[in-house]
Amino acid sequence: MSGKPTLFFDLDGTLIDSEPGIINGIQHVFASMQQPVPDAASLRPWIGPPMRDSFQSVFGEEAQVAQALALYRQRYDTLGWTELTVYTGIPELIATLKAAGHRLAVVTSKNERSARQILANLPFGTSFEEIVGASDDGQRRFKSDLIAEALRRLSLSAEACVMIGDRRMDIEGAVHHQMRCVGVLWGFGDREELTTAGAGAIVQTPAELEACFA
Numbered sequence: 001m002s003g004k005p006t007l008f009f010d011l012d013g014t015l016i017d018s019e020p021g022i023i024n025g026i027q028h029v030f031a032s033m034q035q036p037v038p039d040a041a042s043l044r045p046w047i048g049p050p051m052r053d054s055f056q057s058v059f060g061e062e063a064q065v066a067q068a069l070a071l072y073r074q075r076y077d078t079l080g081w082t083e084l085t086v087y088t089g090i091p092e093l094i095a096t097l098k099a100a101g102h103r104l105a106v107v108t109s110k111n112e113r114s115a116r117q118i119l120a121n122l123p124f125g126t127s128f129e130e131i132v133g134a135s136d137d138g139q140r141r142f143k144s145d146l147i148a149e150a151l152r153r154l155s156l157s158a159e160a161c162v163m164i165g166d167r168r169m170d171i172e173g174a175v176h177h178q179m180r181c182v183g184v185l186w187g188f189g190d191r192e193e194l195t196t197a198g199a200g201a202i203v204q205t206p207a208e209l210e211a212c213f214a
Contacts, residue, residue, distance in 0.1 A: 004102050005180070006156055007213070008147065009128075010165030011108035011115055012047055013187025015090055016122075021076060021083030022047050029055075029071045033064070047188045048167035050109050050134060050141035069138075073111065081118050087186055089206035094124040096210055105130040107150045109141055109169065130154055143173025151177070164209065171197035182212060 012018045023040045030037040035058075046054045055068040098104060104127055108115050112133030119125035132150040134141040140149060151158060163174035166187025174181035175198045183194030183202040194202050203209045 003160070004100065004213070006103040006105065006154065006161045007097060008105050008107040008150055008161055008163045010163075010167070010170045010187075011106050011110055011118070011133075013166035013189070014087075014164060014170075014184055015094075015106070016084045016086055016118070017187075018084040018118075019044070019047060019188075021080035024083060025072045025075045025080045026054075028075045029068045032071050033059075033068065044188060048109065048169055050138070052138045052141060073114075076111075076114060077117075081114055084118070086122065087206065091124050093206040093210050094127050097213060098127045100213070102213065103154070104128050105132065105150055105154060107132045107143070107146050107163065107173075109134055109143060109146065111136065143169045144176040147173050147177055147179065162213075166194075168193050168197035171199045182209060184209060 009015055012022065023043050026043050026046060027037050051072060052065065052069060055065045059065050059068055094104065106115060106119060106128050110133050112131065112135065115133040116131050119128060119131055130150060130153050132146050132153065134146070140146060147163065151161070158177040158179040161179055163170055163179055163181040164184065165171065166184050167189040171181050171183055171194055180200050183189065183199035185191060185202060185204045191202055201212060203212065
């Protein structure tokens with residue numbers, strides 16, 4: 001294909017290490033609902049999939065799921081969204097790709113309001129033409145649906161884009177659309193997870209990712 005591909009970036013585990021804010025928020029929910037609080041290690045797999053589905057796997061009743069989500073968002077909106085660090089090399093990567101002429105977007109399972117709040121406070125946040133996240137009602141939360149929404153908003157075809165992410169959901173969402181995809185190893189997924197999901201390439205550093213598009 002001609003022209004430079006538009007690059008869709010996942011957020012958590014790809015651009016930012018958001019583990020503290022997410023884990024602290026989940027633990028806050030369990031404590032508030034008077035449930036045994038899981039340790040941080042057992043909650044790491046929760047980073048990436050839609051939070052609604054993770055809570056549904058623990059709290060069977062919809063009313064409890066709604067309560068858990070409300071408690072989580074309440075803490076995340078006030079404090080959790082600040083508990084993050086940007087991965088080393090990411091600001092330079094984004095600047096280089098933008099300067100090279102790539103259109104950039106964020107496509108995340110995180111609530112869209114939270115994603116926009118985070119990116120508005122990062123120095124490279126303005127580099128992204130669009131930010132697509134989960135809807136408040138949870139109807140739009142799976143990666144395939146989020147990618148579809150990004151394609152719609154940007155008036156793009158799947159073959160004109162590349163999805164970049166750290167978990168199988170990112171890769172599976174791209175595969176669903178027959179979109180090229182790159183898995184990154186500095187986040188929350190491992191090589192086996194990304195390979196099994198169908199990643200077209202896997203990189204260990206932002207510099208390696210930059211080289212994919214040089």
